[in-house]
Amino acid sequence: MSVKSVIPPSPTAEAYAADEDQGEVFTLDEPLALFINWLALASKREINDSNAMALATVDPDGLPNARMVLLKDIDERGLSFFTNLESAKGQELAAHPKAALVFHWKSIRRQVRFRGPVERVSDAEADAYFATRAKGAQIGAWASPQSQPMEGRFALERRIAAETARHGLGATPRPPHWSGFRLVPVEIEFWVNRPFRLHDRLVYRRQGPGDAWRTERLYP
Numbered sequence: 001m002s003v004k005s006v007i008p009p010s011p012t013a014e015a016y017a018a019d020e021d022q023g024e025v026f027t028l029d030e031p032l033a034l035f036i037n038w039l040a041l042a043s044k045r046e047i048n049d050s051n052a053m054a055l056a057t058v059d060p061d062g063l064p065n066a067r068m069v070l071l072k073d074i075d076e077r078g079l080s081f082f083t084n085l086e087s088a089k090g091q092e093l094a095a096h097p098k099a100a101l102v103f104h105w106k107s108i109r110r111q112v113r114f115r116g117p118v119e120r121v122s123d124a125e126a127d128a129y130f131a132t133r134a135k136g137a138q139i140g141a142w143a144s145p146q147s148q149p150m151e152g153r154f155a156l157e158r159r160i161a162a163e164t165a166r167h168g169l170g171a172t173p174r175p176p177h178w179s180g181f182r183l184v185p186v187e188i189e190f191w192v193n194r195p196f197r198l199h200d201r202l203v204y205r206r207q208g209p210g211d212a213w214r215t216e217r218l219y220p
């Protein structure tokens with residue numbers, strides 16, 4: 001099977017014309033409030049993980065890395081997610097504390113992009129979130145040296161068994177190598193599908209946290 005054969009053909013003019021025009025969607029002036037509004041809508045329509053986002057970082061050679069992670073908190077400070085600090089993304093963010101995030105909701109045909117510096121969440125925040133995780137996920141955080149080479153699935157199962165014996169009863173403490181990061185946005189772009197790929201793009205930019213946002217429309 002050729003790669004070309006599995007790529008969908010370009011839409012016909014009739015298909016473009018049938019694209020739903022969603023009307024005015026930039027209904028709030030504050031970008032984080034607008035994002036929360038869109039996320040709430042996506043949570044009702046998206047089949048799985050409306051809080052899934054692509055996280056982009058750079059490695060020591062400046063080569064970009066991207067992977068899907070889950071948004072776990074958002075407030076006026078920014079967007080938070082959690083990980084093993086010794087993983088590839090944990091080490092890359094420690095070395096280059098800037099990142100980009102992308103949310104793509106196919107169900108409502110919208111995207112939101114974030115860029116900005118990244119900071120560690122507090123130990124209290126990490127402890128509080130870790131305590132909400134399922135027991136198996138807590139044990140997994142101890143058992144898996146994330147991003148490291150693995151001899152085989154059985155090696156992971158052995159580590160899980162050992163950590164289950166160690167932490168199976170009572171509360172499981174947060175591993176010292178496990179915490180969270182917060183992206184503090186300085187740029188947020190909202191994108192909505194329009195017929196004939198004449199999409200709407202609205203970008204918010206600011207110099208830093210606490211500064212006023214300025215907006216700009218972009219050509220599709």
